[in-house]
Amino acid sequence: MDFSLSNFLSGLWCEPYDWVKWVHRNLSDNHCPECLMLDGCFFKGDNHPPHPHHPYCHCILENIMHSEVEAKAKVFADYRKFDPYLFNTQGKETHGKEKMFHSWGYDVTDSNYLKSEIERQGLRKYIAGDYKLGFLNKYGQRISIRIEIPNRNSNYNVSFNAGFMVYPNGEIRLNTPYGGK
Numbered sequence: 588m589d590f591s592l593s594n595f596l597s598g599l600w601c602e603p604y605d606w607v608k609w610v611h612r613n614l615s616d617n618h619c620p621e622c623l624m625l626d627g628c629f630f631k632g633d634n635h636p637p638h639p640h641h642p643y644c645h646c647i648l649e650n651i652m653h654s655e656v657e658a659k660a661k662v663f664a665d666y667r668k669f670d671p672y673l674f675n676t677q678g679k680e681t682h683g684k685e686k687m688f689h690s691w692g693y694d695v696t697d698s699n700y701l702k703s704e705i706e707r708q709g710l711r712k713y714i715a716g717d718y719k720l721g722f723l724n725k726y727g728q729r730i731s732i733r734i735e736i737p738n739r740n741s742n743y744n745v746s747f748n749a750g751f752m753v754y755p756n757g758e759i760r761l762n763t764p765y766g767g768k
């Protein structure tokens with residue numbers, strides 16, 4: 588074991604570089620859309636999309652400090668993801684998700700509560716690296732984050748996965764309030 592002063596100091600005083608920033612480098616003419624969407628996105632060091640993403644991928648993973656993630660991370664959930672989408676207030680949706688939320692004691696008047704709760708928990712868990720990588724395509728990298736809310740019709744909480752898309756500089760945006768159990 589190495590008890591050198593520098594190891595001691597780095598373990599004790601310095602923040603670990605335990606997050607990475609995906610950096611797409613313009614080294615060739617064919618820029619694949621997926622790497623372009625990942626460009627500038629922050630991921631936890633042990634929870635990032637497979638790298639390199641494909642043969643001849645010129646992207647690099649740059650180490651960043653967790654404090655940068657904490658300082659820059661932000662979240663956005665569009666109100667319309669709840670009203671009309673989740674609660675199907677216009678009768679155009681066939682997903683049936685509103686029935687689940689009704690059974691837990693929520694209706695469209697709770698849209699702002701659910702929006703702020705999903706934003707709050709989503710941001711906190713993203714910063715903590717507590718997310719699951721989902722599908723990546725030309726629209727970007729999806730992640731899912733477990734959200735917990737009280738079941739107002741019982742003494743228990745219910746939890747479900749909310750789907751987010753990752754954007755550069757630590758931003759995540761809600762794709763779907765209820766992406767699955």
Ligand SMILES: [Zn+2]
Pocket residue numbers: 618619620621622623640641644
């Ligand atoms: Zn690529």
Ligand SMILES: [Zn+2]
Pocket residue numbers: 611622640641644645646
């Ligand atoms: Zn690449």
